[in-house]
Amino acid sequence: MDQDDGMTALDNIVTQFNTYEDFLDSQITTVDLYYLEDEGLARQLVELGYRGTGEIVKREDFEARKAAIDIARQAERTQKKTLTSAGKDLHDNFLKALAMREEDNRTGKLSTVIFIRDKNSHGQEVSGYIDYAHRLKSEDFEVYFNGKRRLLPRTTDMSFYNWDSHIAVCNSSPNYQVIADNPEGLLFKYKRDRKILNVDPKAHPGDNSTRIPIQTDLYTHAVLFDHVSRRKT
Helix, strand or coil: CCHHHHHHHHHHHHHHCCCHHHHHHHHCCHHHHHHHCCHHHHHHHHHHCCCCCCCCCCHHHHHHHHHHHHHHHHHHHHHHHHCCCCCCCCCCHHHHHHHHHHHHHHHCCCEEEEEEEEECCCCCEEEEEEEHHHHHHHCCCHHHHCCCCCCCCCCCCCEEEECCCCCEEECCCCCEEEECCCCCCCEEEECCCCCEEECCCCCCCCCCEEEEECCCCCCCEEEEEEECCCCCC
16 A cells, blocks of 8 residues: 555544544454453554454554644635635726635735735825735735725835835835845845746746736736745745
């Protein structure tokens, strides 16, 4: 039996029985109980492999796999609950694009940088680059997906520029290091694999990165930069 088959057999056992004792009891026959006259002893013999009618499974393997499956199930339930785009009736391409990327940005499979240029509530033109995964963790996106508020760059994002007041701010995020002193323009270094994301529209965005302009009615200009980390975990 190869490793994959062994893991499949263990998974089947773990999902079938609530406790290790239940598994041991399933291996004990009425004949065993008749001769041994002790359920505890019968369980010990099954655990040691001297008795039983099926697979030999160690207690630590059973409990470790049981815990791993329970954690995975809990994470899946939590993930489904936290997808704020789920069930929303989205009409604009920008919100649809964010919804498509929400789960992968939450799980770390994908890292998306959002560029937005538009006017704020004071009529001032602003632009900036947003670490989507970081924003998802730090605020509730329900207000954006249900249309109650528009997503706009802030002075706390990776890059912010107010075209009227000429206020310019750069901040590294949990996922990206900002390289602002590059003579050719702004660069972001993804911290997991240390790859450079170049947001210059005339340049290649970088290894494992894609630049996607979004046709949207919500903003003057919107672009998404998708980066897939190749670092092994």
